[in-house]
Amino acid sequence: MGSTSNRNNPQGSRPTRAVALVGPAGTGKTTLAEALLYASGAIPRQGSVEAGTTVGDASPEARSRGGSTELNLMHFDYLGDPFALVDMPGGAGFAADGLNALMAADIAVVVIDPAPERAMLAEPMLRRLDEWGVPHVLFVNKIENARPGAVEALLDELRPMSREPLALRQIPIHAGGGATGDGGEHVTGYVDLALERAYRYRPGGASEKIDMPEDVAARERTERTRLLETLADFDDALLEVLLTDETPEPGVVMADLAEDTAGNQVVPVVLGSALSGGGVRRLLKLLRHEAPMPERAAERLHAEDGDGALHVFKIANGGAMGRLALGRVLGAPLCEGDELMVGDETARAGSIFFVQGEKTAKHGGAAPGDIVAVAKVDGARCGALLARKGGAKPVERTTELPVDYPARNAALAITTKDRRDDVKLSTALHRLCEEDPALEWTQDDASHETVLRGINDEHLAVVLGRLQRRYGVAVESRPPRIAYRESIRRGVTQRGRHKKQSGGHGQYGDCVIEIRPLARGEGFQFVDRISGGAIPKQYIPAVEMGVRDAMEKGPLGFPVVDVAVTLIDGSFHSVDSSELAFRTAGRMAMLEALASAAPFLLEPICKVTVDTPAGSGSKAGSALSSRRGQILGLAPHPDWLRWERVEALLPESGLHGLDAELRSMSQGLGSYRAGFDHLAELGGKHADEVVKARAA
Numbered sequence: 001m002g003s004t005s006n007r008n009n010p011q012g013s014r015p016t017r018a019v020a021l022v023g024p025a026g027t028g029k030t031t032l033a034e035a036l037l038y039a040s041g042a043i044p045r046q047g048s049v050e051a052g053t054t055v056g057d058a059s060p061e062a063r064s065r066g067g068s069t070e071l072n073l074m075h076f077d078y079l080g081d082p083f084a085l086v087d088m089p090g091g092a093g094f095a096a097d098g099l100n101a102l103m104a105a106d107i108a109v110v111v112i113d114p115a116p117e118r119a120m121l122a123e124p125m126l127r128r129l130d131e132w133g134v135p136h137v138l139f140v141n142k143i144e145n146a147r148p149g150a151v152e153a154l155l156d157e158l159r160p161m162s163r164e165p166l167a168l169r170q171i172p173i174h175a176g177g178g179a180t181g182d183g184g185e186h187v188t189g190y191v192d193l194a195l196e197r198a199y200r201y202r203p204g205g206a207s208e209k210i211d212m213p214e215d216v217a218a219r220e221r222t223e224r225t226r227l228l229e230t231l232a233d234f235d236d237a238l239l240e241v242l243l244t245d246e247t248p249e250p251g252v253v254m255a256d257l258a259e260d261t262a263g264n265q266v267v268p269v270v271l272g273s274a275l276s277g278g279g280v281r282r283l284l285k286l287l288r289h290e291a292p293m294p295e296r297a298a299e300r301l302h303a304e305d306g307d308g309a310l311h312v313f314k315i316a317n318g319g320a321m322g323r324l325a326l327g328r329v330l331g332a333p334l335c336e337g338d339e340l341m342v343g344d345e346t347a348r349a350g351s352i353f354f355v356q357g358e359k360t361a362k363h364g365g366a367a368p369g370d371i372v373a374v375a376k377v378d379g380a381r382c383g384a385l386l387a388r389k390g391g392a393k394p395v396e397r398t399t400e401l402p403v404d405y406p407a408r409n410a411a412l413a414i415t416t417k418d419r420r421d422d423v424k425l426s427t428a429l430h431r432l433c434e435e436d437p438a439l440e441w442t443q444d445d446a447s448h449e450t451v452l453r454g455i456n457d458e459h460l461a462v463v464l465g466r467l468q469r470r471y472g473v474a475v476e477s478r479p480p481r482i483a484y485r486e487s488i489r490r491g492v493t494q495r496g497r498h499k500k501q502s503g504g505h506g507q508y509g510d511c512v513i514e515i516r517p518l519a520r521g522e523g524f525q526f527v528d529r530i531s532g533g534a535i536p537k538q539y540i541p542a543v544e545m546g547v548r549d550a551m552e553k554g555p556l557g558f559p560v561v562d563v564a565v566t567l568i569d570g571s572f573h574s575v576d577s578s579e580l581a582f583r584t585a586g587r588m589a590m591l592e593a594l595a596s597a598a599p600f601l602l603e604p605i606c607k608v609t610v611d612t613p614a615g616s617g618s619k620a621g622s623a624l625s626s627r628r629g630q631i632l633g634l635a636p637h638p639d640w641l642r643w644e645r646v647e648a649l650l651p652e653s654g655l656h657g658l659d660a661e662l663r664s665m666s667q668g669l670g671s672y673r674a675g676f677d678h679l680a681e682l683g684g685k686h687a688d689e690v691v692k693a694r695a696a
């Protein structure tokens with residue numbers, strides 16, 4: 001910590017390019033980050049996720065889970081060019097942590113598994129990259145395990161998921177010799193289709209050039225033609241060459257590849273093995289030639305015209321340096337002490353650090369393109385774009401970016417094990433929510449519960465772990481209360497009289513009310529029909545207050561809704577009557593009235609939208625039905641190929657555990673969004689159980 005960095009960023013070199021590693025959980029992003037650091041010489045040996053020795057995933061939460069729970073930042077130089085890596089967690093509960101950083105990246109590497117049946121796991125990310133216009137490349141990892149024919153089948157699955165054409169840049173060579181796979185199993189090397197050269201992987205080192213195996217030649221020609229035709233769609237001169245059956249100059253092909261990748265017109269697909277280093281140097285070269293310069297990302301963030309800005313993509317509170325704003329420097333250098341605009345306020349940049357996993361190295365300043373951690377800049381929030389103070393041309397926007405976080409489908413009501421930790425708890429929750437926008441914390445006034453909402457159970461489990469480890473706050477947790485309500489079925493007239501004669505001053509209040517049910521959603525009405533001064537004007541609000549008191553907890557134990565109350569009569573005493581006495585009388589009248597007005601339970605019903613891979617929609621529908629859901633429709637997803645959407649009305653109580661159930665039936669992919677729709681009557685044994693549980 002705090003050592004000086006060995007980073008060299010000599011004057012005149014190209015700016016740092018930011019590479020985001022994205023894709024489903026477990027495909028090997030963190031391992032690939034490690035392999036890139038090793039192959040570029042930034043670290044002396046390659047650690048492994050299993051052994052807990054990688055630069056990334058250094059947090060106790062990530063180490064103990066054996067997978068990323070937050071984004072990892074790293075950097076390296078390759079052949080004189082500086083690069084910053086953002087390794088994004090792929091797990092559903094944690095993926096949101098990297099979204100703001102992804103928006104600021106120059107290029108994303110989508111790391112995927114070679115098994116065609118898992119291709120759809122990558123679809124949500126491919127769609128997002130298209131939508132945001134982030135140039136990207138696909139890295140088919142664990143290639144040594146690819147079955148013969150798997151890469152072709154994988155591409156057939158992937159092509160319809162991508163707006164831009166996929167350009168397969170390499171084909172695998174199998175152990176038996178050929179790329180066709182008859183005979184061979186394990187992948188031992190690849191053919192580079194642009195250069196028409198064959199290579200054999202060498203674990204831990206650069207691949208070795210070999211003669212083109214005879215049996216890959218046919219497939220090489222087919223795939224190379226396909227690649228060139230894809231490029232020719234964007235290059236008329238190349239099209240001419242292909243039409244006249246000439247062989248294009250290698251320089252032209254390479255230049256087109258670089259231009260089309262950087263311009264997000266074509267998505268290259270390369271192969272490799274992060275674990276053994278196969279294809280990793282090839283990927284480095286691709287990034288060096290084809291990742292666009294930071295200006296493009298600055299444009300995407302509307303920061304291109306200013307005198308410099310810092311795009312903050314994460315607040316980190318956990319490290320030894322205290323609160324740090326992690327962000328990308330855009331447009332102009334950033335130095336310690338520079339003044340930045342946080343909304344309308346000015347904040348001074350504190351110390352500037354370069355980050356390598358959990359290590360930070362202090363620097364005097366950062367160049368455009370660099371990803372850094374900046375101390376101080378109080379008030380800066382995740383997703384904010386901070387402009388240079390006093391810049392002649394202010395950046396276009398300084399507000400947060402429109403990142404669509406996944407729905408928060410897990411909730412826990414928490415209480416401290418030791419009441420003396422209550423203050424510590426709210427400070428800690430404030431910090432945790434600040435660094436994790438997918439996390440939300442509310443204090444429910446009605447139920448007096450502190451409710452924590454996160455993406456899924458796994459997410460909240462990690463949050464509770466951090467709460468305990470970092471802030472020393474131990475909590476107990478249980479599912480939050482469901483907001484049941486009650487209403488009445490019939491009208492009733494009821495007198496409430498409060499009379500007390502004890503020594504000196506007595507108490508006297510007396511009222512008669514009529515209550516009747518209102519339509520669903522109309523809430524509460526109070527009408528005063530007193531005539532002839534049966535109750536003096538000044539006591540009438542007190543009666544209404546008493547009525548409202550009684551409605552906070554009705555005969556079944558829940559807040560009462562949709563009831564009209566008319567005050568029709570009463571009496572008073574010139575000495576003993578008081579506001580308090582009338583409030584008590586109002587409450588007594590209302591409590592008795594409600595009890596004899598046939599009260600019944602209302603439960604919240606949510607509108608639920610489930611998105612799940614094709615084929616699992618009907619299973620999702622049965623899961624919803626067995627949770628008392630009413631299915632409104634099951635149809636193909638409106639935007640995503642090979643996905644289905646199920647819409648249903650579901651009691652809120654049916655949401656408990658739904659996320660886990662949907663994921664378990666869909667390779668972890670199915671998810672839902674739910675929002676309150678209406679209150680509906682609940683009767684029978686379900687209602688009895690709810691009332692009994694409330695009484696207990």
Ligand SMILES: Nc1nc2c(ncn2[C@@H]2O[C@H](COP(=O)(O)OP(=O)(O)O)[C@@H](O)[C@H]2O)c(=O)[nH]1
Pocket residue numbers: 024025026027028029030031032048049050066067068090111141142143145272273274275276
């Ligand atoms: N066979 C094989 N396993 C790999 C490769 N890359 C990563 N893995 C393993 O895949 C698992 C998940 O890797 P990790 O880097 O944590 O994946 P992430 O979730 O995408 O970051 C670990 O057990 C790795 O050792 C590879 O190229 N080949």
Ligand SMILES: [Mg+2]
Pocket residue numbers: 029030031057067068087088089090
């Ligand atoms: Mg990871």
